[in-house]
Amino acid sequence: MTDDQNKKRANLRDVAKSAGVSVATVSRVLNAPDAVRPKTREKVESAIRTLRFVPSAAARAINSGRTRFVGALVPTLDNAIFARFLAALEHKLLDHRLSLVVANTYNDPAIEVEKAKTLVDVGAEGLIVSGITHDPALDDLIERCQLPTIATSYHDPSYHLPTVGYDNMAATALALDYLAGQGHRDIAVVHGPLANNDRTRARMAGLDPVGHAAQLQFFETEIAILGGCRAASAILAAPRRVSAILCFSDVLALGVLFELQRNAVRVPDDLSLMGIDDLAASAHSEPGLTTVHLPVSRMGETSANAVAGWIETQERPAPVLLVPDRVIRGSPRAVEPG
Template identity: 30%
Template sequence: MTVTIYDVAREAGVSMATVSRVVNNNPNVKPQTRKKVFEAIERLGYRPNAVARGLASKKTTTVGVVIPDISNAIFAEVARGIEDIANMYHYNIILCNADKRKDKEIRVVNTLLEKQVDGLLFMGGTVTEEHLQAFKSANVPIVLCATTDEHGSMPSVDIDHESAAFDAVSALTGAGHRRIAMISGTLQDPSNGYARFQGYRRALEAAGIPYDESLVRVGNYRYESGVEAMKYFLELDERPTAVFAATDEMAIGAIHYIQDFGLRVPEDVSVISVDNTRMASMVRPQLSSVAQPMYDIGAVSMRLLTKLMKKEQVDQLRVILPHELITRQSVAAAR
């Protein structure tokens, strides 16, 4: 049978109110009484009912986290930052995978809210009006993590994706490349897709290079779409001398296809990307990439959420963290 607070009180010879105070770390309990209650809890194997405590306090000390792709290493790093700060502030995490599907994202958000989470971290793609309606109906704080909404109306933590892409492509133009292709994410995605595409165009313009629509292919952030895009580029009458990929995974797909085609990276085609996941240093040649501070994005997002949940003063609701260009062996001077 389930051990109850009444059983612990009877075993310890104290009131149920005293057991409750001990379980909830109330300081107004004598050390000797506290010891007696803990000994009774250990003997009986009592576990406090978190649901019942949540109903009484109107807090569950639980945070819901919506993650777009649990198999993607970059989101695992964000989740680690979230969890470390959550543990520091004694919050539990419910992690839900949404498969980058809008309908599932909204369903998961509503499910987490029904679970009475104290707050929500959303790591999705495009934040649509439907998302915003679901967020507005919540009576708990919500922070966008590694993404932003188009109008900047939600608290968020991210990098400047346009500037990150600009820096990556500028490294190529600085090496003398003029015919630069891009493997983009979906342009409906405001950060990884559209913002990085805008950064690509801005870097071309800054270098006096006209935009060529035939040098842009839209991928799905995955390795296979990098392979497919590179196959298209190498079949052009005038091949690009450099490629900017919106993610490391697509960039690695591009590198492998270039090599399978019989060309060399970076001697024949230079490749650069954004993200700087662990894969960037595992591929050969090692991939130059713009590093996102993914752990920090998760940690800062969770800290911002704790402040909102505790109604502490928040000086900045939209946080932009710095990025850094990591130069490795996949970029060479244009011939």
């Protein structure tokens, strides 16, 4: 190794000594540069460049009492809807000089509690969780730590945590209303597991078959392309024929589409298809998938602003309702009601 490689990494004290200032001044330059006089700030920044100083997150936490990171607990990473949400969340947190650490809960409340404890142990200043159904141990942890926590993907002003999300009942109501308006009465509904998922249960509650004179058949499956394929096979094998399939997520709808095409079932000529989410891929399938757009990126940005504001001011934010809307493409067609 060279002498340069053998040198230890520069620390705050080295920078302070080189710049002729206190360690506290160096810390202010790093954490609140606008609070330092320009001439002093220039001296410190010059010393940082000369010493090739890279701030240590651990050291910064010790000096400031801040870790400046937020933890996000999501039920899966194997779904583009969460990828889009997390990307927007992280991008907006950066505007508040906060970082993001993500933990996968595998849609298991017990795992969610353990992952939350780990995030708290390493100093999370806030949490983002999915939905409003959680193990009581998670609520107890949040309460004991007085931890700013935002519940997402669900809107409920009465919930004990601030919610930033959409009306899941309204999303399925929009979808069913559109299909019924196209003349469909026999409709298959493909959804993910109901256990531990309040968003799916709320979407189920948003269906009003009586109001639309519709007959609904329900098919529960895993929320994945494979789950959609399996549901489509079950629909094709069912004794009662349907004219349309409504999927509670675009991931399921794309799986259904692939399986129908594999079985030479034409969409929309033979069967109409509709999803919920509005994933990027849905605009590029053939045919394009008609769906209900959920403002997931806006939910990420709004959640970031809410939790960052709560961390900085200690003031609890108000709940935020994000409104879904229909995106009409080529996968359904109108039929004459039978």
